[in-house]
Amino acid sequence: MKTIETREQPPASRSFETLSGHPVREIYTADDLRGFDVPRDLGTPGEYPYARGVYRNMYRGRLWTMRQFAGFGTAEDTNLRFKYLLEQGQTGLSVAFDYPTLFGYDSDSPQAYGEVGRCGVAIDSLADMETLFDGIRLDQVTTSMTTNAPAAVIWAMYLATAEKQGVDWKDLSGTIQNDILKEYIAQKTFIYPPEPSMRLITDAMGFAAREVPRWNTISISGYHIREAGSTAIQELAFTLRDGIEYVEYGMRAGLGVDEFAPRLSFFFDVHNDFFEEIAKLRAARRIWARTMKERFGARDPRSLLCRIHCQTAGVSLTAQQPYNNVVRVTLQALAAVLGGTQSLHTNSLDETLALPTEKSVTIALRTQQIIAYESGVAGTIDPLGGSYFVETLTNEMEAGARGYFDRIDALGGMVAAIERGYPQREILESSYQYARAVERKEKIVVGVNEFVTEEPPPVDTLVIDEDVQKRQCSRLKELRARRDSTSVSRNLAELKRAAAGTENLMPRILDCVRCYATLGEISDALREVFGEYQEPNIF
Amino acid sequence: MTEKKIRVLIAKPGLDGHDRGAKVIARALRDAGMEVIYTGLRQTPEQIIQAALQEDVDAIGLSILSGAHMHLFPRLMELRREKNLEDVMVFAGGIIPDQDIPRLKEIGITEVFPPGSSLAEIVNFVTTHIRAA
Numbered sequence: 001m002k003t004i005e006t007r008e009q010p011p012a013s014r015s016f017e018t019l020s021g022h023p024v025r026e027i028y029t030a031d032d033l034r035g036f037d038v039p040r041d042l043g044t045p046g047e048y049p050y051a052r053g054v055y056r057n058m059y060r061g062r063l064w065t066m067r068q069f070a071g072f073g074t075a076e077d078t079n080l081r082f083k084y085l086l087e088q089g090q091t092g093l094s095v096a097f098d099y100p101t102l103f104g105y106d107s108d109s110p111q112a113y114g115e116v117g118r119c120g121v122a123i124d125s126l127a128d129m130e131t132l133f134d135g136i137r138l139d140q141v142t143t144s145m146t147t148n149a150p151a152a153v154i155w156a157m158y159l160a161t162a163e164k165q166g167v168d169w170k171d172l173s174g175t176i177q178n179d180i181l182k183e184y185i186a187q188k189t190f191i192y193p194p195e196p197s198m199r200l201i202t203d204a205m206g207f208a209a210r211e212v213p214r215w216n217t218i219s220i221s222g223y224h225i226r227e228a229g230s231t232a233i234q235e236l237a238f239t240l241r242d243g244i245e246y247v248e249y250g251m252r253a254g255l256g257v258d259e260f261a262p263r264l265s266f267f268f269d270v271h272n273d274f275f276e277e278i279a280k281l282r283a284a285r286r287i288w289a290r291t292m293k294e295r296f297g298a299r300d301p302r303s304l305l306c307r308i309h310c311q312t313a314g315v316s317l318t319a320q321q322p323y324n325n326v327v328r329v330t331l332q333a334l335a336a337v338l339g340g341t342q343s344l345h346t347n348s349l350d351e352t353l354a355l356p357t358e359k360s361v362t363i364a365l366r367t368q369q370i371i372a373y374e375s376g377v378a379g380t381i382d383p384l385g386g387s388y389f390v391e392t393l394t395n396e397m398e399a400g401a402r403g404y405f406d407r408i409d410a411l412g413g414m415v416a417a418i419e420r421g422y423p424q425r426e427i428l429e430s431s432y433q434y435a436r437a438v439e440r441k442e443k444i445v446v447g448v449n450e451f452v453t454e455e456p457p458p459v460d461t462l463v464i465d466e467d468v469q470k471r472q473c474s475r476l477k478e479l480r481a482r483r484d485s486t487s488v489s490r491n492l493a494e495l496k497r498a499a500a501g502t503e504n505l506m507p508r509i510l511d512c513v514r515c516y517a518t519l520g521e522i523s524d525a526l527r528e529v530f531g532e533y534q535e536p537n538i539f
Numbered sequence: 540m541t542e543k544k545i546r547v548l549i550a551k552p553g554l555d556g557h558d559r560g561a562k563v564i565a566r567a568l569r570d571a572g573m574e575v576i577y578t579g580l581r582q583t584p585e586q587i588i589q590a591a592l593q594e595d596v597d598a599i600g601l602s603i604l605s606g607a608h609m610h611l612f613p614r615l616m617e618l619r620r621e622k623n624l625e626d627v628m629v630f631a632g633g634i635i636p637d638q639d640i641p642r643l644k645e646i647g648i649t650e651v652f653p654p655g656s657s658l659a660e661i662v663n664f665v666t667t668h669i670r671a672a
Contacts, residue, residue, distance in 0.1 A: 099553070099605055102554075103554055113610060114611050115553060118605055118606035119605050187556060229559050229563075318655055319653050319654045352654050353636055354636060431563060432563055435658060439659065445655070449657075464606065535579065539562040539577045
């Protein structure tokens with residue numbers, strides 16, 4: 001029977017690729033899945049290899065955590081934003097710290113000039129942490145804290161705050177990002193060189209295993225790697241290979257794999273290419289489960305779980321026509337949900353211009369709530385499972401990632417690879433190729449290189465109060481005046497002695513934090529022992 | 540006689556560690572035939588001006604996404620004046636709100652490039668502004 005001809009369909013005018021440059025064919029069929037073994041490659045949710053999801057009933061039992069990254073100005077300012085977000089229905093907290101805090105500098109240090117409270121909240125001591133969570137009981141919320149080089153100190157402040165609130169550490173649940181490898185690769189908020197930094201991380205792992213059993217000690221991150229310009233496969237590969245490195249270091253530090261692995265968690269970007277992102281998350285779960293089982297012999301099923309937090313891609317947002325960003329974030333959030341994320345942050349429409357206003361962060365939160373409650377997608381698990389396209393893409397991404405594992409293993413591991421500049425150069429190349437592609441209009445960015453309109457940004461943006469730095473400085477002065485300075489000196493000296501040895505530093509850091517040594521003082525004590533990392537200058 | 544290459548310093552002032560844009564611009568300028576020196580991260584205004592002096596550059600490109608530009612740039616431009624480097628052209632990019640741009644131009648920053656600026660635009664800008672000097 002003759003097919004009905006209406007208008008002649010033009011042939012494809014170009015080749016098609018994902019955002020990352022991965023080829024996409026016209027159609028995927030059963031032929032593409034020849035050899036696909038359902039129990040081996042797909043499985044059941046909550047069962048090895050977890051491709052379909054880490055939990056048995058996923059969002060039917062509990063929705064992903066709506067966890068908006070927030071922080072600016074002083075602890076009081078951010079405390080109010082936390083309370084606002086919780087009132088608006090978010091279900092977890094996520095703390096953004098300012099640059100001085102990320103680097104272990106106090107607000108009155110020379111390096112902090114102009115930076116205090118701008119990109120996040122300024123935290124100089126336990127006193128600020130107590131204010132940050134004033135009126136928020138730490139056994140009633142889970143908190144994720146984006147801190148890396150000084151993560152042990154920030155975490156100690158959180159633990160000490162819990163003590164002050166009368167909350168038992170066994171009842172605390174949350175995450176510290178604490179992923180130093182990706183700092184060297186991408187985010188660049190490192191302080192110390194790799195070996196002492198890894199020691200701080202394994203100390204946190206060991207301490208959590210004994211004292212804070214529901215705490216996620218690392219959020220092994222791909223988000224920053226992706227934002228720095230990597231492809232999706234590089235993001236997947238470098239993140240999981242960082243994870244492998246942490247497991248190796250943990251075991252070398254004398255911990256049994258099942259002691260700490262259940263508390264490793266992951267953090268991925270969700271970028272524009274819808275199906276590529278879904279496949280990436282599915283591949284991540286399957287690769288991690290297989291790796292933990294085959295490479296490390298983990299026995300506890302919880303050690304095999306790749307539990308994921310996602311954030312929509314900051315780099316995809318445009319300063320031009322900012323309301324378009326609401327649409328981008330919606331699609332990205334949907335991909336995260338269809339990809340089975342456990343936790344999600346959605347960016348606000350004005351984030352290319354400034355930190356989010358109350359109004360714009362509310363829209364971002366409502367985006368998640370509309371997906372959760374109105375779209376129906378949360379009602380069944382892994383709805384794209386079995387799709388010829390999605391399963392093929394998942395397989396291809398796994399293969400691509402394993403190629404990188406081999407290369408990094410051959411270099412001697414991730415620390416060695418970083419020292420040689422390998423992941424950094426891969427990212428440089430990918431980011432430059434992408435910039436060139438946008439320049440040539442091979443990649444269209446709506447409102448930027450196509451569909452451009454001449455209009456100023458219509459949004460009112462958040463402005464950080466110029467007084468923040470002054471306020472923090474006077475607080476520090478008061479703090480130093482009222483605390484027991486003998487205690488501070490003694491505890492800092494103890495910390496330095498311990499840092500030069502091999503004992504777990506968490507108890508010593510806690511002692512410093514409890515007597516109100518500042519973040520800067522504690523970080524500087526460690527700087528004296530560990531030194532500072534200088535990154536290779538490559539571009 | 541071959542024309543002297545334009546020398547550009549690409550700098551990251553303050554604690555901001557987002558170097559993707561700075562590195563892409565640095566490479567684009569290099570691909571366009573310029574000599575590019577990248578300062579690396581966490582540069583103080585003093586270090587940037589010192590590097591500009593030492594490297595005898597024609598232009599400085601400042602990349603900043605932290606919001607600290609209204610504090611760091613004035614200090615930097617003051618040092619530029621003190622060191623008699625006012626013939627070194629300064630341009631900037633990153634996350635710099637529109638409302639801050641007039642003030643930055645007042646203190647001597649020739650142009651500010653928002654997110655989404657094209658590489659060609661920036662390369663042309665540098666070429667034009669140096670050759671014209």
